[in-house]
Amino acid sequence: MPKRIFSGVQPTGNIHLGNYLGALRNWVALQREYESFFCIVNLHAITIAQDPETLAEKTRELARIYLAVGIDPEVSTILVQSDLSEHAELTWLLNCITRMSELERMTQFKDKARKQQENVGVGLFDYPVLMASDILLYQTDLVPVGEDQKQHLELTRDIAIRFNRDYGETFRVPEAFIPQVGARIMSLADPTKKMSKSDEESEAGCVMLLDDADVVRRKFKRAVTDSGTEIRFDSTRPAINNLLTIYQLLTQKSPEEIEIHFAGKGYSQLKAELAEITIEFLQPFQERVSRIDDDKLDEILKAGAARAQLIAGATLAQAKHNMGLIGARS
Ligand code: AQP
Numbered sequence: 001m002p003k004r005i006f007s008g009v010q011p012t013g014n015i016h017l018g019n020y021l022g023a024l025r026n027w028v029a030l031q032r033e034y035e036s037f038f039c040i041v042n043l044h045a046i047t048i049a050q051d052p053e054t055l056a057e058k059t060r061e062l063a064r065i066y067l068a069v070g071i072d073p074e075v076s077t078i079l080v081q082s083d084l085s086e087h088a089e090l091t092w093l094l095n096c097i098t099r100m101s102e103l104e105r106m107t108q109f110k111d112k113a114r115k116q117q118e119n120v121g122v123g124l125f126d127y128p129v130l131m132a133s134d135i136l137l138y139q140t141d142l143v144p145v146g147e148d149q150k151q152h153l154e155l156t157r158d159i160a161i162r163f164n165r166d167y168g169e170t171f172r173v174p175e176a177f178i179p180q181v182g183a184r185i186m187s188l189a190d191p192t193k194k195m196s197k198s199d200e201e202s203e204a205g206c207v208m209l210l211d212d213a214d215v216v217r218r219k220f221k222r223a224v225t226d227s228g229t230e231i232r233f234d235s236t237r238p239a240i241n242n243l244l245t246i247y248q249l250l251t252q253k254s255p256e257e258i259e260i261h262f263a264g265k266g267y268s269q270l271k272a273e274l275a276e277i278t279i280e281f282l283q284p285f286q287e288r289v290s291r292i293d294d295d296k297l298d299e300i301l302k303a304g305a306a307r308a309q310l311i312a313g314a315t316l317a318q319a320k321h322n323m324g325l326i327g328a329r330s
Contacts, residue, residue: 005030005177006140008039008081011058012050013197014208015065017278018185021249022146026179028070033187035137036076037308043081043088043130047123048198050110061289063211063297068288073300081134083305090133091126093319094159095194097166098129102155108148132156133241136163137312138172143174147183148194150176168321172313182249188223191238210286213279218273221268231262231270240267244275250277 009019029100033205040062058079066078081087081267112118123130131152135143136159143153151292153176160171189205197206207219219301226237233244233255247258247270262270264326321328 001139002035002136003033003141004037004172005034005142005144006037006039006138006174007144008041008044008134009062010041010045010046011055011062011248012207013058014210015062016195016197016209017207017246018146020069020164020209021182021185021246022179023144024066024069024071026144026177027076029255030228031076035184035273036071036220037140037311038071038076038078039134039280040066040078040080041131041134042173047121047127048116051188060294060297061195061210064289064292068285069255069291073304077307079303079308080301080302083301084135084309084312086309086316087130087133088089090137090316090319091130093323093325094132094136094163095126097162098155098159102158103128105151106155107151110216127150127170128155129159130153130158130322133172136160137315138308139172139311140174141172141316142177144177144179146185146194147178150178151322157162160305163319167256167319170319170322180246185246186242188242191224191242207278210289212280216282217272217275220271220278223271225267229266231265231267232259236281240270243270247274247277252273294295 005027007023009023010017011188015024027036040059042055045058045170062205063078063080067073071078078207078233083238103125103171104138109125109127112124116124120134131149132155143149143156145153153174157173160173164173185195187195187202187205188207189202193202193205195206196202197208204219204222221241224239226239230235231240233241235241244255244258246253247253250256253261
């Protein structure tokens with residue numbers, strides 16, 4: 001069987017440079033080497049209350065973003081999670097072999113639950129099992145994600161190994177693909193926190209892929225910096241390190257070249273150049289987003305769901321059979 005990758009982004013809020021540099025960019029690079037499934041994980045999105053109209057709009061916007069960053073629907077499958085009932089159905093089966101204690105250890109749940117206080121939903125708690133279902137349904141080999149998803153990936157592996165042990169070989173056990181550079185892009189406003197679309201407080205620290213040029217310039221101009229004046233890669237100076245990492249990924253220059261380029265220059269020059277480089281990347285991308293028409297998008301999403309269903313359906317049937325979930329004989 002061909003080696004497969006599966007990954008997804010939630011259609012919540014606005015997609016940012018962290019999502020692009022930590023995940024989407026790597027999908028584009030890997031899509032011709034692997035059979036690829038890229039999902040818009042709207043069932044994950046509803047683990048936090050969403051306005052239905054906005055969610056529907058953001059789902060289609062995210063599909064356009066996938067296409068505009070360079071996901072090629074001729075070689076990759078783009079699917080919307082809720083178009084396939086297999087994702088939710090496998091989640092139930094996997095819920096029955098996952099332990100509460102495993103989910104209680106998930107740091108993303110703890111962080112998000114803290115923000116929700118007494119209104120924490122069961123769905124939020126179960127988020128990692130839904131993610132395991134997404135990945136295991138496609139017999140995935142590799143999951144390209146940012147560093148924040150590492151713990152969920154480890155749980156997915158544990159669930160797959162347990163299921164295979166208890167019910168016979170059913171799922172491929174996937175590996176995480178976490179990039180060496182860009183796995184955790186930090187907020188420009190608070191470099192101790194990751195750039196995050198749902199963190200309303202740090203909107204100013206989050207460069208959105210659909211921000212216009214003036215907003216991008218303003219956000220970089222106001223970016224927090226460290227004490228000192230030297231511009232070099234140094235993990236003990238998280239703000240400058242983060243700006244340089246973004247610079248490195250967008251220009252593809254080596255750290256040495258970048259440090260030589262900025263020798264003797266000030267932080268304001270780094271910020272101004274970084275803003276212009278980001279705008280140069282974003283403008284043609286935004287044009288591509290606006291050119292994708294609705295009919296074409298429908299065609300791509302329908303074809304993606306049909307292609308995905310063939311694999312997801314077969315895996316789910318095998319999992320049910322192996323668990324003894326058999327009713328009327330066909
Ligand atoms: N700051 C980041 N740096 C690198 N990678 C990142 N990712 C997210 N933030 C960064 C990666 O983007 C992919 C999709 O993320 P998601 O939509 O599933 O949600 P998330 O990981 O929780 O990202 P956000 O921005 O913080 O969204 P909300 O706040 O809605 O939950 C994943 O591969 C992720 O690793």
